Amino acid sequence: MPMQKEQISVFNMFKIGIGPSSSHTLGPWRAAQQFVALLQQRQVVELVVQVKILLYGSLAKTGKGHGTDIAILLGLSGDDPVTFDVTQINPKVDKIKRDHQLILGNHQPISFYFDDDLMFLFNESLPFHPNAVTFQAFLSDGKAVSETYYSIGGGFVVRENETSDASHEVDLPFPIDTAADLLHWCRKTGLKISEVVMENEMAWRSEDEAKSKILDIFNTIKECIYRGCHTTGYLPGGLNVGRRAAALNKKLIGNRPYGNFDEWVAAIRETGDSFKNILDWVSCFALAVNEENASFGRVVTAPTNGAAGVIPAVLQYYLVFCEGYTDAKIIQFMFTASEIGSIFKKGATISAAMGGCQAEIGVSSAMAAAALTECLGGSQRQAMMAAEIAMEHHLGLTCDPIGGLVQVPCIERNTMGAIKAITASQLALQTNPDNAKVSLDAVVKTMWQTAQDMNSKYKETSDGGLAINIPLSLPEC
Structure with a gap:
């Protein structure tokens, strides 16, 4: 059975911590x-x-x-x-x-x-x-x-013998365990997903405190991306995996001058918005975060460390190439993403040791897809459809880290999860949700069933998959 239903705050889903x-x-x-x-x-x-x-x-x-x-x-x-x-x-x-x-x-x-x-x-x-x-x-x-x-x-x-690590129980105005619950409250109130989340969050803390805390979370994400895009060398652990984000950043940015994060963002915008260029930047953002994570750097669980690069990469894509930085949009994105992650945690798992990498990269991709869709003007149903699409195409993804390190294939999987989230969002925005054949709740249920069927050697044990087929002494490509 999935973990017992619980009340989950935004700040249970997004935590500041240290990798990997x-x-x-x-x-x-x-x-x-x-x-x-x-x-x-x-x-x-x-x-x-x-x-x-x-x-x-x-x-x-x-x-x-x-x-x-x-x-x-x-x-x-x-x-x-x-x-x-x-x-x-x-x-x-x-x-x-x-x-x-x-x-x-x-x-x-x-x-x-x-x-x-x-x-x-x-x-x-x-x-x-x-x-x-x-x-x-x-x-x-x-x-x-x-x-x-x-x-x-x-x-x-x-x-042992306790039921959850959730926040102290409160009277939530909109109790939510499933996507159907979320849709019910959105329809009844007319509120966006992020607005429903804010109403619930205020059962724990004031609106001003909630907004301030999520911007603190974003500042940690921002610092992590920037560090990762400007740090060279090799990752610890013995695989001799070289950092790639800094080299890619340097190649993409060219000779454009900058001295801090905001100037860097402005320089990124100057590189243009071609499809190839945006793909490269999304990969760069995701690589940067997870290279920091692999190096015992400070990151934000989103919803886990191994999948910590997906939401930052998609959020950075949105802020740089779609709307520009505003606190309101950052809050909207993060609040929407957190609710989707909560639904997966309640109905399935966000632990790779329980469900394979579908529980980490898959969930983070679904969270990012829904958040991006709402921020781009999609309806509540389109946002949930985007989350469903993103997860549907991660079903069965195994967790098979080489050498037990959160490096190969984990770091690159964050780039894939970010790109899938953006694609899922675009598909949902161009689709009438009335025509959807698979609900978000159906894919959550399917993910949990898949997790139960998955052999334990593909659940973060390094007993199968790439972990046993790639020699640890293999030189980096």
């Missing part, structure tokens, strides 16, 4: 923080003398490539992925390994031996979800505290 994976990096990081908070709540932190971490299923099989071990050490240390200086990740982790000491919650020094205290249980899985981690804290009085957490995709974390 929302389910294998951000989720375990948050789980470690939650475990420390539990120890603090029980007032036993100062009694802790040892902590052991047990990684199960997909977290064990691809955890090292995804930085699960690194994230957990930082989370236990009391660091936060929203604010932690990414340039200090390696130095801090190296110090923990070298000194055999971890400062639990930035307060309690404990001995920590990486090879003994952090265990990758490659052949063990827990039934609730493939991404499971158990923390065991041993106390000086001979007692122990043990808790298991599940990283269920998109940075969402649930504790």
Whole structure:
């Protein structure tokens, strides 16, 4: 069964974090923080003398490539992925390994031996979800505290015997579990999808706060795109994958001068709006984000880290080549996208470990397609049709990362997802939704059925597909 229905805020779907994976990096990081908070709540932190971490299923099989071990050490240390200086990740982790000491919650020094205290249980899985981690804290009085957490995709974390990681329940004016629910409220009120989302969001926070927070999210996206388009070198992890966004940016921009993000955008517009040029820029934007993600950079889950480049690429395409930058359009785009992602999470999954890459790139493409369609003037039904088209043509997409790294084929898949989102939007805008044969709810249901039928070796385990057919020593093409 899909995860239990829940109330999902825009800011549950879009989270600021650190790459390379929302389910294998951000989720375990948050789980470690939650475990420390539990120890603090029980007032036993100062009694802790040892902590052991047990990684199960997909977290064990691809955890090292995804930085699960690194994230957990930082989370236990009391660091936060929203604010932690990414340039200090390696130095801090190296110090923990070298000194055999971890400062639990930035307060309690404990001995920590990486090879003994952090265990990758490659052949063990827990039934609730493939991404499971158990923390065991041993106390000086001979007692122990043990808790298991599940990283269920998109940075969402649930504790054993809990039901969800959603925001505190509130009275939503427009409760939505399915696309049919969303369409019902749109028809009844005449509101756009983004306007329905805003009304619901105000059950958690004021309109001004919601708008401010989403613009903060966008600023992180903007900075990520810009960094990625101006950073050269090779990605970490041993595959020797070279960064391509910076070279492509330089080739496309030519000799046009710029000194900051806004000037860069103006220079991009000067490159023209030919079909080929726009395709190149969309690919450049997507590559930039996911190269940053693969390098433990700061990104936004959209709805996951592995698919973090699709929505930024499509949004940047819209803002640069269609309408120009306005706060109102950015908010409209992000709010519409979040609701589509929420519907997939409630009716299926956004975790590649549960559903393959269709659950990540497919969902992000559907989110972007709907958002673009509404922003371009499409009706509510056309926006949902665009989401359906985008997902329909990602059904069955497997997750088979080479070397357990979020690099090949993950980075290029973001470019494909972005282009499919734009194509889906254009098709929907040119189509009468009365003639649609497949509903968004039908494709959500189909995606979940496909996920259940998919062999586990294609679900972020690196046990099948490209992950076993491409030699790790293969030189980069």
